[in-house]
Amino acid sequence: MNTNIYLVRHAHSTYTPDERKRPLSQKGFITAGRVTELLQDENINVVVSSPYLRAIQTVEGTAEYIEQEVILEEGFKERKLAGKPVDDFDDAIMKVWQDYNFAWPGGESNYHAQQRGVVAIKHVLEQYKGRNIAVGTHGNIMAIIMNYFDKQYDFHFWKALSMPDIYKLTFNEKALVKVKRVWRD
Template identity: 30%
Template structure:
């Protein structure tokens, strides 16, 4: 059986790739390291964004595991133009997975790249892997396995958030395990 811990990063100062964790976010990262320290993790893969790496750094140091970064785990780009009604536009992309805004990627395109990472983990030797990413792309992965996962579920994610995905004999189950 493969276990994958899907983690949304801790509280951050903003959205740019270089945005750091807040003071609260740094404390959350320590809590996260204690929460996951006894799970016998053998691999950590993270978005290259600073907030994702900082979220898992305390655990990686504790377990002496190198954090591998993967560009496919970056946050989904809704648009490269400033959308004043971005919130409503994001909502529509949960219903229309092909909808795409200027310079952005559709939900389907973003979902495809994170599913690729997951499939590689399924096919690897690792038994227990952590994947650290961002809220919207994580939501799309959860939607891939449960089509009922929608916009309101995305809104209800926390920073951090942790889901345990188990793959046993090609049967995938997902459970939210963070009670933050």
Template identity: 30%
Template structure:
């Protein structure tokens, strides 16, 4: 079975699709490169948002890999309008996967989207890095193992790395990012 490394992007200057990494985010991208120096990887698939691509560009360059851009790994759209209290609907979406604000994406819809990428990656041999965003990653983890929840999202770091081993039985998920 293939091994997947699920990566939350490095620190960015905002939530827009073209938001660049911060100075700290660029340093984190180099830490990611160094972290994966001795870990065999075969491909990198990333959200097409600027911050996700930039998070693994040093790693891709070091391995002489191209980065496959995958729109299905984009961040989940919680709301189209700015919300004064966005934590309450976000928390609700972890409790009720069908909950969604008008015109936005439910947790279930977002999870179905990333599961398409997981299923494609499962059919490949070797190790794949999937670079995505915090909310979408936390929803995926919750789908695979119910112990992951809203608090998982709240405690995720930028970046964060989870190793996912898929088998015929239960998936095995482990947070492997050592940096605080």
């Protein structure tokens, strides 16, 4: 029996320094509506999300459509790059992708973030076996999770993700058997 997890990278957001409360932008709300439309055809049974507002707002239309609540899961929150703003984001993010064990002061290494995300994925696979689950999440943690199962999902994959983006991961038990991009611009 297969379980399908639809990893949904959040739509465009309006920048605020408060990661948890950063909302979608006007453009983000429009594309979040498209996410809801696309997922209507996927027979979603459960909606889980990062506790960050922009991720919740991206998948809440799907939860409303199936008349369910969004279940919050800390493991799907975005990776913390550093404890304070970095001087050069591109250089800082490249460094953590090049060395999975490296962490900037106050931040998470790819290894640590990946372990957190994979624990959340495995929990969802156990809890909702045989179902279709939409997961609202973020680009970096999404790519890091996918990288655990298949190394082709790397830094370049992350850089190419759109906002929003949707990847359907099909699992047989806890083994990834297929990945399909669902998002269409």
